[in-house]
Amino acid sequence: EAGVAQSPRYKIIEKRQSVAFWCNPISGHATLYWYQQILGQGPKLLIQFQNNGVVDDSQLPKDRFSAERLKGVDSTLKIQPAKLEDSAVYLCASGVGAGELFFGEGSRLTVL
Amino acid sequence: GNSVTQMEGPVTLSEEAFLTINCTYTATGYPSLFWYVQYPGEGLQLLLKATKADDKGSNKGFEATYRKETTSFHLEKGSVQVSDSAVYFCALSDGGSYIPTFGRGTSLIVHP
Numbered sequence: 637e638a639g640v641a642q643s644p645r646y647k648i649i650e651k652r653q654s655v656a657f658w659c660n661p662i663s664g665h666a667t668l669y670w671y672q673q674i675l676g677q678g679p680k681l682l683i684q685f686q687n688n689g690v691v692d693d694s695q696l697p698k699d700r701f702s703a704e705r706l707k708g709v710d711s712t713l714k715i716q717p718a719k720l721e722d723s724a725v726y727l728c729a730s731g732v733g734a735g736e737l738f739f740g741e742g743s744r745l746t747v748l
Numbered sequence: 749g750n751s752v753t754q755m756e757g758p759v760t761l762s763e764e765a766f767l768t769i770n771c772t773y774t775a776t777g778y779p780s781l782f783w784y785v786q787y788p789g790e791g792l793q794l795l796l797k798a799t800k801a802d803d804k805g806s807n808k809g810f811e812a813t814y815r816k817e818t819t820s821f822h823l824e825k826g827s828v829q830v831s832d833s834a835v836y837f838c839a840l841s842d843g844g845s846y847i848p849t850f851g852r853g854t855s856l857i858v859h860p
Contacts, residue, residue, distance in 0.1 A: 678850035739791035
């Protein structure tokens with residue numbers, strides 16, 4: 637069974653530029669999560685989708701971050717414009733409920 | 749709100765030593781509890797879980813017992829190996845939203 641796929645693995649941009657991350661969850665998983673993991677901290681939830689609907693986006697900085705999950709399968713997380721403090725690893729995870737998640741390898745963003 | 753507190757790392761041990769990583773939580777209701785592990789260069793993966801009080805989760809020689817009276821879920825292993833070197837995350841998921849909340853992680857370094 638294929639795992640959660642994420643791309644790109646690494647991205648370096650200048651502040652005020654934009655960036656997009658892509659995630660393809662495990663087939664059949666209705667729930668998809670985007671987490672932000674800053675160095676030395678635990679993952680922080682940005683947004684949770686159930687199929688193509690948003691369950692929770694209360695911690696998503698909506699002035700600069702956006703996410704979509706068209707057709708309830710893969711998802712894209714965008715940051716525009718990026719700030720220095722957005723440097724982090726962006727983790728995508730999928731699951732079937734009850735909190736057990738399957739994570740991708742993450743996309744590491746460096747904002748200069 | 750829900751929260752998870754883990755002991756600070758790094759925890760440095762010699763091979764075959766006994767491991768304990770402390771985790772306590774705050775939650776409403778009766779959450780499910782998890783330990784995730786992140787090996788260098790890889791994504792998080794589920795190590796073990798427990799869904800109700802007094803349950804013991806176990807995997808790969810690791811164990812953790814859901815203690816409702818002390819709101820704890822400490823991770824233990826009787827004899828660690830160099831290959832156990834990783835970052836360990838305690839997490840909870842409440843029964844309402846199934847949105848997992850993570851601790852900040854504890855780095856384990858095992859020397860030969």
